[in-house]
Amino acid sequence: MSSEKADLGNGKPPMRDALVAAAFQLFLERGYEQTTVDDIVALAGVGRRSFFRYFPSKEDVVFPDHERCLADMTAFLAEGSDDDEPVRRVCDAARLVLRMYAENPTFSVQRYRLTKQVPGLRAYELSVVWRYERALAEYLRRRFVARRDGTLQADVIAAAVVAAHNNALRSWLRSDGQDEASATVDHALAYVQSAFGGAPVPLAESQPEDVVVVVSRRGAPLWRVVQEIESTLGRA
Amino acid sequence: MSSEKADLGNGKPPMRDALVAAAFQLFLERGYEQTTVDDIVALAGVGRRSFFRYFPSKEDVVFPDHERCLADMTAFLAEGSDDDEPVRRVCDAARLVLRMYAENPTFSVQRYRLTKQVPGLRAYELSVVWRYERALAEYLRRRFVARRDGTLQADVIAAAVVAAHNNALRSWLRSDGQDEASATVDHALAYVQSAFGGAPVPLAESQPEDVVVVVSRRGAPLWRVVQEIESTLGRA
Known part of the structure; x- marks a missing residue:
């Protein structure tokens, strides 16, 4: 078991892990703000050069896994086929981020508290979130290239997916990592999928063979028609 | 006419305007990066203290109107009544931001080009965008307080509104401020309103009295039903 624990880094060099552990011990x-890179390398027992080989700045050691996760997300999206429903695919890509947090709940919760206290880290986090959002939007723009409003739809859906993911992530972090992370994010992403298509949200489980007839004026706004269907089916 | 022009700042002190003008002349x-606060105050003919009375940092002079616009947006949302359709209200609030940009197209286009070149300004802009998004989300959270997934829906819709607004804003900026700004943002926000309700998006202008009949299995996913309606009406 303990050898497995040592492998948790999954190919990450042990020195890098040691620097992250030392940094967080001192941050806590x-x-x-009161911790310097010199303090971190002294505790980890390595030189300054080693720190900067792994992390461009002190801020980067707070988010050591985002670069890997961004690369994983980009690869996951690139591997997809044209048969993938696009909205579902970006939702699955967003799940990779939650999975990274959920891999190490204690560390994620500590970092969440730290980030809330330090404005500079909040700014750093916003720039990371923005890069995830761009990765999702770029994928959707490619998939929607034939649509008239493809870039608009891609940007809006990517933002909605990120917001739903972050809502679920924060709620999981506020539960101190106790809630079931994947159920929370599934629920949040289902809302986005129901708004933008791509998700089989069952209207009603009980009478699957019923037929619903909706009659509407052509001039009626689409949302009104949807509202009508929802209230008919008792889902509103 | 020239006295009206001098009043364009709308209550803003002339010294503040002079500092913004001097700063942008030097940035261009x-x-x-090569312009210091000392350079700016020298050109504007004022002292360093005057600069910092209006702007906490050099970055802030690049976005001189966002604080006012954020205050306007917050006030606009607070003034609303419970009769306002919530999604429509946040869309109208977002329009205030575009209007601020459109008030001064030349300045907005110059700043857009500058922001694209300077990573520090991109980060600053992200933090401003995030504050707009939080203002919209806070309003929606209050309006959705009785809904089961109120905070989730509020966060997702706020993010979608901001993304649609920014897509329209960027497209207007890329047109060098030549496009009709309000038509562009109306079109973008209509997409969000059609996804989340609250907007009368006309399905088809030509035959307003037609009747559409949709027959669907009760077990069918809602997005599939909507897709069906859209393709029947030729809107997909």
Whole structure:
């Protein structure tokens, strides 16, 4: 078991893990602003050069896995086929981020508290979130290239997916990592999928063979028609 | 006419306007990084203290109107009544931001080009966008307080509205401020309103009295039903 634990880094060099562990120990003991890179390398027992080989700045050690996760997400989207329903595919891509957080709940919850306290880290986090959103939007733009409003739809759906994911992530972090992370994110993403298509949200489980007839004026707004269907089916 | 022009700042002190004008002249001539606050105050003919009375940092002079616009948006949302359709209200709030940009197309286009070149300004802009998004989400959370998934829906819709607005804003900026800004943003926001309700998006203008009949199995996913309606009406 303990050898498995040592392998948890999954190909990440042990020195990198040691730097992250030392940094977080000091951030929690002294505060983020009061900790210098020199303090971190002293505790980890390595030189400054080693720190900067792995992390461009002190901020980067707070989010050590985002670069890998962004690369994983980009690869996952690139591997998809044209048969994939696009909205579902970006939702599945977003799940990779939650999975990264859920791999190490204690670390994720500590970082969440730290990030809330340090404005500079909030700004860093926003830039990371923005890169995830761009990766999803770029994928959707490619998939929607033939649509008249393809870039608009891609940008809006990517933002909605990221917002739903982050809502679920924050709620999981606020539960101190106790909630079931994947159920929380599934629920949040189902809302986006129901709004933009791509998700089989069952209207009603009980009478699958019923037929629903909706009659509407052609001039009626689409949302009104949908509202009508929803209320007929008792889903509103 | 010229006295009206002098009043364009709308209550803003002339010294503040002079500092913004001097800053942008230098940013365009020398580049943002190469311009110091000392250079700006020298050209504007005022002291350093005057600069910092209006702007906490050099970055803030690049976005001189966002604080006012955020305050306007917050006030606009607070003034609303419970009769306002919530999604429509946040769309109208987002229009205030576009209007601020459209008030001064030349300045907005210059800033757009500058922001694209300077990573620090991109980060600053992300934090501003995030504050707009939070203002919209806070409003929606209050309006959706009785809904089971109120905070989730509020966060997702706020993000979608901001993404649609920014898509329209960027397309207007790329047109060098030549396109009709309000038509562009109306079109973008209509997409969000059609996805989340609250907007009378006309299905077809030509035959307003036609009747559409949709027959669907009760077990069919809602998005499939909507797709059916859209393709029947030739809107897909």
